[in-house]
Amino acid sequence: MNIRIASMAYALPPDSVDVRTVMLEEKSRVEAALAPLSPKMRSRIIEGLGLERVRVCRSLQPYDLAREAAGRALDQAGVAARDVDLIIDFVTLPGKDGQYLSFAQKLSVDLGAETSLNLSYRVGGCGGLHLAIKNALALMNSDDSLKTALLVTADSPPEGSRSLLPVTIQGDAGSAVVLTRGDSSRGPLILGAEVAMLGYLHDAITVIRSADGLDSMTIRVDPARIENELMPVYYLNFFRLIGKLLERHSLRLDDIDHIVYSNISGTDRSGFVKSLGLAEERVVSTGMAKYGHTFASDLVINYADLCRDRGLRPGEWLLFASAGIGFTWGVTLARA
Numbered sequence: 001m002n003i004r005i006a007s008m009a010y011a012l013p014p015d016s017v018d019v020r021t022v023m024l025e026e027k028s029r030v031e032a033a034l035a036p037l038s039p040k041m042r043s044r045i046i047e048g049l050g051l052e053r054v055r056v057c058r059s060l061q062p063y064d065l066a067r068e069a070a071g072r073a074l075d076q077a078g079v080a081a082r083d084v085d086l087i088i089d090f091v092t093l094p095g096k097d098g099q100y101l102s103f104a105q106k107l108s109v110d111l112g113a114e115t116s117l118n119l120s121y122r123v124g125g126c127g128g129l130h131l132a133i134k135n136a137l138a139l140m141n142s143d144d145s146l147k148t149a150l151l152v153t154a155d156s157p158p159e160g161s162r163s164l165l166p167v168t169i170q171g172d173a174g175s176a177v178v179l180t181r182g183d184s185s186r187g188p189l190i191l192g193a194e195v196a197m198l199g200y201l202h203d204a205i206t207v208i209r210s211a212d213g214l215d216s217m218t219i220r221v222d223p224a225r226i227e228n229e230l231m232p233v234y235y236l237n238f239f240r241l242i243g244k245l246l247e248r249h250s251l252r253l254d255d256i257d258h259i260v261y262s263n264i265s266g267t268d269r270s271g272f273v274k275s276l277g278l279a280e281e282r283v284v285s286t287g288m289a290k291y292g293h294t295f296a297s298d299l300v301i302n303y304a305d306l307c308r309d310r311g312l313r314p315g316e317w318l319l320f321a322s323a324g325i326g327f328t329w330g331v332t333l334a335r336a
Helices: 019-025 027-034 039-047 062-077 103-111 125-142 223-248 266-275 295-309
Strands: 003-011 016-018 053-055 086-089 117-120 148-155 173-181 189-197 205-209 217-221 258-261 317-324 328-335
Touching: 003 062, 003 125, 003 189, 003 295, 016 019, 019 027, 019 053, 062 103, 062 148, 062 173, 086 103, 086 125, 103 117, 103 148, 125 148, 125 173, 125 189, 125 295, 125 317, 125 328, 148 295, 173 295, 189 223, 223 266, 223 317, 223 328, 258 295, 295 317
Parallel strands: 086 117, 086 148, 258 317
Antiparallel strands: 003 173, 016 053, 148 173, 189 328, 205 217, 317 328
């Protein structure tokens, strides 16, 4: 396997809203989510969010962001759209652009990659990038004609479902990743991607049709299941997947130079750091406060900002980790 991360890029809508405003606008939803919890736990959740503002789709919609991010990623990779062999769209929350059956099909036309193999799936949430990478690796390694892949997402929650408390507040973004085969100058080499799913937790956080019986959708959060069934295994599954991937390559966690994690909340980030016995500085710093949590785009945003602000040195190890609805955990290992 000689497949590399040629580039990662993201696009943000220009409009944003204060997290406190979201909580006021969705007051009944917030209160219902926090009601089963103790006053101490409620305070801890709110104080530990670590989010100040979230970007929101108004003038631009999710597909606009996906296309912008895809164009930017292709330019950074030096890849012409006509040379893209595979497009994987892993959008979970397409927002008002849900009328498009597949972002991948539309992108292939709009970008000019008209002969690409186009695939779409709607599960994985924040863990969707690992699923996309795992599928891309499998396809590219089984078919020599697939030399370049474009992985895209853009997520925006249904109206009135921006609060996912007691977990997070959802922001909007689009992102894209270009994978290429061969050329060692193209970016970090992917060593593997591991994914774990617990289907019985699919409805801990899920998208359902609204009670009005119309076509509108809403995100339903089950605080009790999150606290009693999800959280006892949440960080444990990261520990298992990371251990499995590192052992395969005779590595220890101390060997990893950059750990790229989600922007779910300050509390979640602290839990991840503590569960793995890490120092806080080992996990790549993020724009969590100003971007918010952007679902599957978090990892791309954090990686792209790392490359822009600091850069990567040859030989450095990268570990990407995230989890999302499904319920899905994923980790990806790469080396610059």
